[in-house]
Amino acid sequence: MDPLYDVELVAVTKRYGSTVAVDDISLRVPKGGYCCLLGPSGCGKTSTLRMIAGHEGISEGDLLIDGRNVTDLPPSARGTAMMFQNYALFPHLNCLDNVAFGPKMRGVAKTERHRRAREFLDLVQMGDYAARQPAQLSGGQQQRIALARALIMQPRVLLLDEPLSALDPFLRVRMREELRRLQRELEITFVHVTHAQDEAMALADLMVVMDGGKIKQTGSPAEVFEQPASAFVARFIGGHNVLPWKDSMIAVRTDQCSIENPAGAAGLKGRVSNVEYQGPTIRVALTTGDGLEAAAVLRDHVFKEHPVSTGDEVTLSWPEHCAHRLAA
Amino acid sequence: MSEPHIPRQNPIDARPWTFYALATLFGLYLLFLYGPMLVIYTLAFQGPNGGVTFPLVGVSLDWFRDVWRPGQMANIPVSFGRSMALASLVSLLTVVISVAGGLAYRRPFPGAGAVFYIVISSLVMPSLLVGFGIGLGFQFLGLQPDLFTSALGAQLTWTLPFGILAMFAVVNRFNRAWEEAATDLGASPWQRLRYVTLPILMPGILGVALSAFTLSYDEYARTTLTIGARNTLPLEIYALISSATTPMLFALGTLTTAVSFLLIGVTLAIVLHMQRRREWASLA
C-alpha cells in the first residue's frame, strides 16, 4: 500500500506547561510537494515544524511520515532532515566534514563519505569550498552547505526553518529559485516555515496559513490569495482590502480596486492619506470617515491619467464580482 | 469524548537517563565538598577536653573563646585585622588597575600580546617562587619585607591576572554603541566614563573586587616569604598547625567561613540594591 501523503498530522497538539502552542491541527502533505507553513510570529508554525522533525515532543495526536507512525521516534529514525534557521554549521569542522557529518555518525568509512559529501557539495554548487571553514563563508554560501548537509541524509521530507530570512532581498529571490529547482529535481517533500507571504506564494504547492496555534486555511497559493477564508487570512496574505459591506465582510484585492475622483458612483468614500510610488504601480491609501483604512494599487499609466494627492476626497470602487465574501 | 484524558509524556521531551546519572554525580560532589566543612563546623563546638578528632567530648564554646584570646603561639584578632586591611587595599588596587587594563584591551596596541603573556605567566607561576623572588629582591635592596609593601606586591601578582581575565569577559559584553550614543549626546570622555561606562560595568567590577578580596584574604604561599614580621591570618593559622593542633582551629575555620558568607551576602545585597534603585529610577 503506497501512502499518498508524505507527512500527515492527525489532531496534533503541543503544550508547554499550561500554554498551548499548537492546538489540535490536522494536515496532509502530498508526496513530492512543496508545503509552506505561513503565519505571524508565535502562530505555532515553528513548533509544528520541530514536531515533524522530532526536536519537540508531540503532546497529543499522531504524526505519520510515509504512512509510518513516527510520533515517538527520535529525529534520525523518521526519514526527515532539518535545515536550521541560522544554519547551525559546526564551526570546528570545514565544509566537507560538515556535510559528511551524518554519514560519519552512521559509520560510513572516510573515503566513501568524503566522496558522497563532494557529490552533494557539487549539487549545491559549493564544490570549490570543501576545505573552507563556515566562518569564512557568506550567509548564502553557509545556507547551501546547510542544505547539502541535510540532503546527504537522503530524507523523504526536508524541513526548512525560515531559511531565507537572514538573506538580503536579492539573494532571497535567487535562493528561492534554487530551492524550487532542487525540490523538483530531487522529488522529495519540502516543508518550509516562513512569515513572508510573498515567499510562501512563490514556492508552495500547498500553503498552510496559521495563527494562534490553529490552521486558518490550506490550499494552493492561488486559492488562498483569490479566496481567503477569513478576514485574518485576507489581511495576512496582503494585497486585500477587508471591509464591511452591505451586511457582511468582504475582501477585495487592492489591484482590482480603482480610485474615482471626485467622489461619485458606488463605492467607499474617503480621504487620501498616502500616495506611495512602487515603480510599475502606485499605491493610494485612503481613510474613511469611520476611520477605516483601505488602498488601491494602480498601474502607473492609469494613475497618471487621473493623479491624486494626499488630502483629496475620493471614492474607492471595484467590480461587483471581485468582492469576495468572508466567512468570519 | 467521554474517556478520561490521560496526558502522555512524549519520550522526546522526557529527561534522558544521563540526567539522573549526572544529577547523582553532582549531588555526590556537593557532599564531597561540604562533608569536611561540616566536620569543621561540628568539631568547633568540641568540649574543652576533646581533641581534634571525633568523638565530641561535650559541647562548648570554649574554642571559640580561645580564638579571641591572643595566645603565645598566635594572635588571632590582630592578624585578622591585618588580613582585612590588606585584603581591602589589594581589592581596591586590583579593581582600579584591572578596569583600566580591561578598557585598554578593547583596541589593539603595541605590546598587547607581550603584556597578555606576562599576565598569564604571573598566574601560573608557582606561588612560593614569586614570594621567593620578591623576598630576595627586598633583601638585596636592603629593605625589610613588610605587610603593606612586599606582601601587598606579592598578592597583587596573584589577584591582578584573575582581575584582568574577568574584566576581559565583562568588557567584551559591553556594546561600544552605548559610548557612541553618549558622545553623540554631548558627553565629554570623563562624563562618558562616569555616567555610562562604569555603571554598566559595575556588576563585573564588584565581582572582581569580591574575588580579589577573597584571594588576598586566603593567600598564604605568596605572602609567607614576603610578610616580614606582621603575620596575616592564614600565616597565623599555618603557624598554629605546625605547633599545636587544637579545635580552636576549627572554631577559627567556622568563623572565617561565616565572614566569607557575610561578605558574599553584603555584595549580593549591594548588587540587588543597585538593581532596584535603577528600576525605581526608570519608573519615576
Added chain:
Amino acid sequence: MANREPDIGAAVDALVKDLDAAPLQRERTAGRRWKAPAWAVSWLQVIPLTAILVVLFVLPTALFLIVSFFDYDRTGIYPAFILDSYREIFTSASTLRVYWSTLKFALIVWAITLFLGFNVAYFLIFHVRSAKLRIVFFLLCAIPFFTSAIIRTIAWIPFLGRTGAFNQAVMGLGLTDRPLDFLLFSDFSVVIAYVHLYTLLMIGPIANSLSKIDRALVEAARDAGASRWQTMVNVIIPLSKTGIALGSILVVTQVMGDYFVVRAMSGGQSASIVSALSVEIQAMQYPPAAANAMVLVVVVAIMVACLMRIVDVRKELVK
C-alpha cells in the same frame, strides 16, 4: 487641485537658518584640535598593570635566574657564574624522585578534576533548565572556595583518620570491622585534598566554554543521526577545548607549585618540589633554591606552552 499642505520647504529653510545662528556646534569642536591616538590611550590604561607585573614578577624572576648561578657557602652567597647548583640538581637522585612524585600527583589530580569538573559543568549548563537554579548551584560550588585552603585541607584529618568520621560511619554500617588505614597520610589523602581544592578551577572555565555552544548545533547533530555519546565526542568536546585547556593549566600549575597540601596530607612521606625548595630557602641556601626554582619554572612553562599550543587561549579570552 489646491495645495492644502503646509509649505514644508519654507519651514525647513527657517530651521536651517536657526541652526546656523546657534553656536552649539562650533563650541563643541573648538579647542579639540588634538586628539590622542587610540592606541596611546590604551597604552596609558595598561601601564599600571604592566608596571606592577614587571617590577613584582618579571624582575624577581630575573633575579633568581641570576642568583641561581651564584656561589655560596655556610656564611653567605657570592656573585658568580657557576653551574654548580644546576649540576647538583641534575645529578641528584632525589630531584628525579621528587619531580616524578609531583608529576604523578599532577597527572592523577588532573584526570580526576577533569572528569569531575566536566561532568558537573555539563550538568549545570545542559541539564539544569532554570537559570535561577543554575546560579544557586554555581554558588554552592563556589562558596567553600571562600574558606581558607589551609583549613579545608586539615579538615580532612578528622574526617579520614582512624577514629575519624568516615571510618566510624563505615564501621557503624558494618562494612568493615577494622578502620581503613590508607585513607589518611597517604597518597590517597593527598589526591583527595587536591581534588577537593581544585575541581572548581576546572568547573569554571569549562562551564564558560560550554555555555558559548549554540544549542542549535546539538540539535543539528541529533538531526544528522548522532547518538548522545556521538554528539558529545564530535561536537561538544571539540567546542569546549578552550575551557578544558584553561582548567588544565590552572589545576596542573597549582599542583606543581603546591607546598602545603602534600606536607600536611602525606604525613611527611612524600615531598613536593616546592616544599623541598622551601627547606632550602629557610636554610638561606639561595643559589640552589634559585636553581631549583628555575628548573621548576621551565618545566611548568613547557607544560603550559604545550597546553596553549592545543588551544589559542589568548584569542578565546580576549574575544
